[in-house]
Amino acid sequence: MTWEVLDTWIVVIGALCAAGCALPGAILVLRRMSLMGDAISHTVLPGIAIAFLITGSRDPAAMLFGAVVVGLVTAFLVQAIHSLGRVEVGASMGIVFTVLFALGLVLMRLAVDHVDIDPDCVLYGAIEFAWFDQVRFLGFDVPRGFVINGFMCIVNALIILVFYKEFKITSFDAQLAKSQGIRPAWMHYLLMTMTAATAVTAFETVGSILVVAMFIVPAATAYLLTDRYGVLLFLSVGIAMIGSVIGHIGAITIPLWFGFSGTSTAGAMAVAIGVLFGIAWIGSPKHGLLIRAWHRIAVRLHVIEEDVLGILWRLEERKLAAIQSEQIAHAIGSAPYLVRMSLRHLKKDGRIELENNRWSLTEAGRSEATALIRTHRLWEVYLDTHFPQDQHQLHQAASRLEHVTTESMQSALGDAREDPHGSNVPNAKDDQSE
Numbered sequence: 001m002t003w004e005v006l007d008t009w010i011v012v013i014g015a016l017c018a019a020g021c022a023l024p025g026a027i028l029v030l031r032r033m034s035l036m037g038d039a040i041s042h043t044v045l046p047g048i049a050i051a052f053l054i055t056g057s058r059d060p061a062a063m064l065f066g067a068v069v070v071g072l073v074t075a076f077l078v079q080a081i082h083s084l085g086r087v088e089v090g091a092s093m094g095i096v097f098t099v100l101f102a103l104g105l106v107l108m109r110l111a112v113d114h115v116d117i118d119p120d121c122v123l124y125g126a127i128e129f130a131w132f133d134q135v136r137f138l139g140f141d142v143p144r145g146f147v148i149n150g151f152m153c154i155v156n157a158l159i160i161l162v163f164y165k166e167f168k169i170t171s172f173d174a175q176l177a178k179s180q181g182i183r184p185a186w187m188h189y190l191l192m193t194m195t196a197a198t199a200v201t202a203f204e205t206v207g208s209i210l211v212v213a214m215f216i217v218p219a220a221t222a223y224l225l226t227d228r229y230g231v232l233l234f235l236s237v238g239i240a241m242i243g244s245v246i247g248h249i250g251a252i253t254i255p256l257w258f259g260f261s262g263t264s265t266a267g268a269m270a271v272a273i274g275v276l277f278g279i280a281w282i283g284s285p286k287h288g289l290l291i292r293a294w295h296r297i298a299v300r301l302h303v304i305e306e307d308v309l310g311i312l313w314r315l316e317e318r319k320l321a322a323i324q325s326e327q328i329a330h331a332i333g334s335a336p337y338l339v340r341m342s343l344r345h346l347k348k349d350g351r352i353e354l355e356n357n358r359w360s361l362t363e364a365g366r367s368e369a370t371a372l373i374r375t376h377r378l379w380e381v382y383l384d385t386h387f388p389q390d391q392h393q394l395h396q397a398a399s400r401l402e403h404v405t406t407e408s409m410q411s412a413l414g415d416a417r418e419d420p421h422g423s424n425v426p427n428a429k430d431d432q433s434e
Contacts, residue, residue, distance in 0.1 A: 007248065009131050009143050010127055010130065012146060013149055014247070017145075020149055020153035020156050020198050021199075021202055022236040023153070023194075025215035025218065026233050027167055027171060029220055031191075035097075037195055038215075041195070041215060043096065047063075047071070047104075048063050048066055048200065049104055051067075064200050067199065070100065071192055074100060077096045078092045079092075127145070127266050149202070151201075160233065168229050199211055217243075217273045218273055224280045227286075243269055244269045244273075246276075247270070251265045301342050307334075309351065309369035309372055311328060313366065316366075324358055325339065325340060325359070374425055375402045377423060377425045378425060379413065380420050381414075383397055391421055
């Protein structure tokens, strides 16, 4: 890989563009308005096309004004169709999005004949050529994309900093915001203005299609990693910038492995951010697939452990001999390897012991099993009293409820001396060995 000054500027411009998009995108994700970011990033296209047709130039101010106006019109139309037309909000977004985007494509074809503009640049971006379009800034010649995207990123950061509390309250509780004198509608349209303006500045960098990834994916990734509002904003920006760097490096290296000369840097940046989302989706310490799978396994093992204690307690109650691992697995109806794991853990904790290849309760295990059986039989009494059913159903229902009973639920079950099957309900301190 050969790294030149051109590559540095591509990464810097891409990082600024992604960071600028990630700031309003984080609030959109918090408000569950991700589709609105998608809609606005596409529907500002007719605003840009109209600005081209009217001014006959690519004047940034005209582009920004036209896009912001259409972006606000989009938000207004979505709300109007949803409220007045009684159309589901997702459907109203789809209606406005598709119609205005199609109108934008038609107007873009008209603009091509009058203005020097490449429709592919608007749709897919041209960050690779950003270096060649330079302007004078603070005495230096720098790419225009650096100035535009950097300015938009700073503006978005300042707006969120100034209205930090207002965005936070209106995102989580609009009624509380109203009670404190904050107008949620104003914050909503300010967010829509930020989204529209940011989409315009990002067009020449990543285009109107890939900008959706810049708006939503970094924020969605951060959402998996934190539950704090401020941290979410910082993580969204950081993930967006890291994805931009990784994306460009991947764009100039990975295609060479397969014999290609290169690929779209903007697309590679979006893919890189998507990969970061996939990593967070799998490995998030709180919401990731791995931790959720582990929690499910841990809960399953906990249930099996309690079932093992319950079976051994009932054997002692009936004065029957201890049983082997295979017999326990058959009685519980669980996978043998899970039962073996549970038995090892119970033995390690000193709740059961193995003698002559047969399992029995220790004093600690017997005490825990007694409390479990008591809960089970009290549930049977409670269900039989309030929700009469046959005895088999009572046992099955109680077998599930005994594993999720809290202290408050336990106190609500009351007391009883005998369950519906005629078995004694043990006291918590009963000892079967006596």
